[in-house]
Amino acid sequence: MILGKVVGTVVNSQLNFPISGPRFLLIEKCNPKGDRKGDFIVALDLVSAGYDELVMISESSSARQTPLTNNKPVDAIIVGIIDVIDENETIVYRK
Amino acid sequence: MILGKVVGTVVNSQLNFPISGPRFLLIEKCNPKGDRKGDFIVALDLVSAGYDELVMISESSSARQTPLTNNKPVDAIIVGIIDVIDENETIVYRK
Amino acid sequence: MILGKVVGTVVNSQLNFPISGPRFLLIEKCNPKGDRKGDFIVALDLVSAGYDELVMISESSSARQTPLTNNKPVDAIIVGIIDVIDENETIVYRK
Amino acid sequence: MILGKVVGTVVNSQLNFPISGPRFLLIEKCNPKGDRKGDFIVALDLVSAGYDELVMISESSSARQTPLTNNKPVDAIIVGIIDVIDENETIVYRK
Amino acid sequence: MILGKVVGTVVNSQLNFPISGPRFLLIEKCNPKGDRKGDFIVALDLVSAGYDELVMISESSSARQTPLTNNKPVDAIIVGIIDVIDENETIVYRK
Numbered sequence: 001m002i003l004g005k006v007v008g009t010v011v012n013s014q015l016n017f018p019i020s021g022p023r024f025l026l027i028e029k030c031n032p033k034g035d036r037k038g039d040f041i042v043a044l045d046l047v048s049a050g051y052d053e054l055v056m057i058s059e060s061s062s063a064r065q066t067p068l069t070n071n072k073p074v075d076a077i078i079v080g081i082i083d084v085i086d087e088n089e090t091i092v093y094r095k
Numbered sequence: 096m097i098l099g100k101v102v103g104t105v106v107n108s109q110l111n112f113p114i115s116g117p118r119f120l121l122i123e124k125c126n127p128k129g130d131r132k133g134d135f136i137v138a139l140d141l142v143s144a145g146y147d148e149l150v151m152i153s154e155s156s157s158a159r160q161t162p163l164t165n166n167k168p169v170d171a172i173i174v175g176i177i178d179v180i181d182e183n184e185t186i187v188y189r190k
Numbered sequence: 191m192i193l194g195k196v197v198g199t200v201v202n203s204q205l206n207f208p209i210s211g212p213r214f215l216l217i218e219k220c221n222p223k224g225d226r227k228g229d230f231i232v233a234l235d236l237v238s239a240g241y242d243e244l245v246m247i248s249e250s251s252s253a254r255q256t257p258l259t260n261n262k263p264v265d266a267i268i269v270g271i272i273d274v275i276d277e278n279e280t281i282v283y284r285k
Numbered sequence: 286m287i288l289g290k291v292v293g294t295v296v297n298s299q300l301n302f303p304i305s306g307p308r309f310l311l312i313e314k315c316n317p318k319g320d321r322k323g324d325f326i327v328a329l330d331l332v333s334a335g336y337d338e339l340v341m342i343s344e345s346s347s348a349r350q351t352p353l354t355n356n357k358p359v360d361a362i363i364v365g366i367i368d369v370i371d372e373n374e375t376i377v378y379r380k
Numbered sequence: 381m382i383l384g385k386v387v388g389t390v391v392n393s394q395l396n397f398p399i400s401g402p403r404f405l406l407i408e409k410c411n412p413k414g415d416r417k418g419d420f421i422v423a424l425d426l427v428s429a430g431y432d433e434l435v436m437i438s439e440s441s442s443a444r445q446t447p448l449t450n451n452k453p454v455d456a457i458i459v460g461i462i463d464v465i466d467e468n469e470t471i472v473y474r475k
Contacts, residue, residue, distance in 0.1 A: 013175075061157065065302075072160055085295050087293035106272070110237070111269050155249075201462070201465070341392060343454065349453075362453060364453050365395040
C-alpha cells in the first residue's frame with residue numbers, strides 16, 4: 001500500500017461504469033511524515049476519508065477486492081485512514 | 096486512476112485483437128490543474144472523450160473490467176471525463 | 191499501452207516455457223514522435239513487427255489475453271504496429 | 286520481489302476490510318547493503334519481522350496468494366526475513 | 381520482460397510460503413549491453429542461471445504462470461538466460 005494525503009475531489013461528467021456512494025478523491029503521495037511529494041492519483045474512497053487526512057491506498061487488482069469495486073474498472077481505493085505512524089521509534093504522524 | 100489529457104490519436108495498421116468502436120487515444124499525463132507532464136500512454140476511449148479534455152484512466156487488469164475489453168490485451172482505458180477538480184479547497188480545473 | 195520502437199532481438203539459450211513462432215524483440219520506449227528514451231523492455235511480437243517500427247505494447251496480465259500467451263509467464267507483448275500518430279492536431283509520426 | 290527495511294509501523298483508525306493478527310509495517314526500500322533509499326511503502330507483515338530487519342516484499346496480485354490475504358485489498362506483503370545477501374561474490378548483508 | 385544481470389543470491393531465514401529447488405537471485409537491472417543500472421530486484425530462478433549472466437525476468441501475475449510458482453506470493457521470476465542481443469543491427473551482447 002502507499003501513503004497519500006486527501007487533497008481534493010474529482011468529479012466526472014461521464015463515467016463508463018455505475019458506482020454510487022463513494023467519491024473519487026484526489027490524493028497526493030506522501031512520505032510518512034505527511035509531506036506531500038507533488039505526485040497525484042485518484043482513488044475511490046471506501047472509508048469516508050476527510051480533507052487533509054493521511055490514508056493508505058491499495059492499487060491495481062487489489063483495488064477490486066471489495067464488494068463495491070468487484071468487477072469494476074477501478075485501480076486505486078482508499079482502504080484505511082491512518083491514525084499513527086512511527087518511524088525509527090519516533091511518532092512522525094498522528095491524526 | 097491517473098489523470099491525463101487527450102492530446103491526439105493513435106492508429107494501428109495492424110492489431111492482434113479485434114476491437115470495433117472505440118479509438119486509441121494518445122494521453123499525456125497531467126497534474127490536477129491539467130498541466131502536461133511530458134509522459135505519454137495510449138488508452139482505449141470508452142467515454143467518447145474529446146481533444147484537450149482531462150480524463151481519468153484505469154490501468155492494468157482493471158482496464159479489462161468492461162464488456163468491451165474483457166479478455167482483450169488492453170491495459171489502459173479512459174473511464175471518465177473530468178468535469179471539476181478541487182485541490183486544497185480551490186477549484187483548479189473545470190471542463 | 192505504451193509506445194516503443196523495435197530496435198533489435200533477444201535470443202534466449204534457455205527458456206522456462208515453450209513458445210513457438212513469435213520472437214522476443216528488444217523495444218526502446220519512445221515519445222509519440224518516435225524519439226527514443228533510453229529505457230528498454232523485451233516484448234513478445236504478435237504482429238510480425240519490423241526493425242525501427244513504432245509499436246503499441248500491452249503489459250502485465252493484459253499480455254496474457256491472447257491464445258498464444260494464455261497461462262504463460264509473459265508480461266509484455268506487441269499488440270499493434272502504429273501507422274499514424276497525431277498530437278495537438280498535427281501528424282507527428284507516420285509509418 | 287523488492288528489498289526493504291522495516292522502519293516503523295502504520296496504525297489505521299479505520300480500515301475497510303477485516304484483518305486480525307499481522308500488522309502493517311512501514312517499509313523503506315533498500316539496496317542490497319541495506320542502505321535506505323528514501324522511498325516508502327506499507328506492507329502487511331506475514332513473517333513477524335522486527336524493527337530494522339531487511340525483508341523481501343511481494344507486491345500486487347502476488348500479495349494476495351496467502352490464506353490471510355486471499356480476496357483482500359492488500360497489495361504488498363512481507364514474505365521473507367533476509368538472512369544473507371551476497372553481491373559480486375562478497376557478503377554485503379548479514380542479519 | 382525486463383533485462384537483468386545475476387549479481388548474487390538472497391537467503392531468507394524465514395519465508396511465509398514453501399518453495400523447494402530454485403533459489404532467490406539478486407538481480408541488477410541492465411541495459412541491452414549488460415551495463416548495470418544500480419536498481420535491484422529479487423527473482424526466483426527457474427532456469428538455473430549463473431553469476432554474471434544476463435537474464436530475462438517476468439514480473440507481477442505473469443511470474444505465477446508456472447507449475448512451481450502457481451498460487452504462491454512470488455512476483456518476479458527468471459524465465460530465460462539470454463544468449464544474444466542485437467540492437468540497431470549490431471550484436472551488443474553475447475553470452
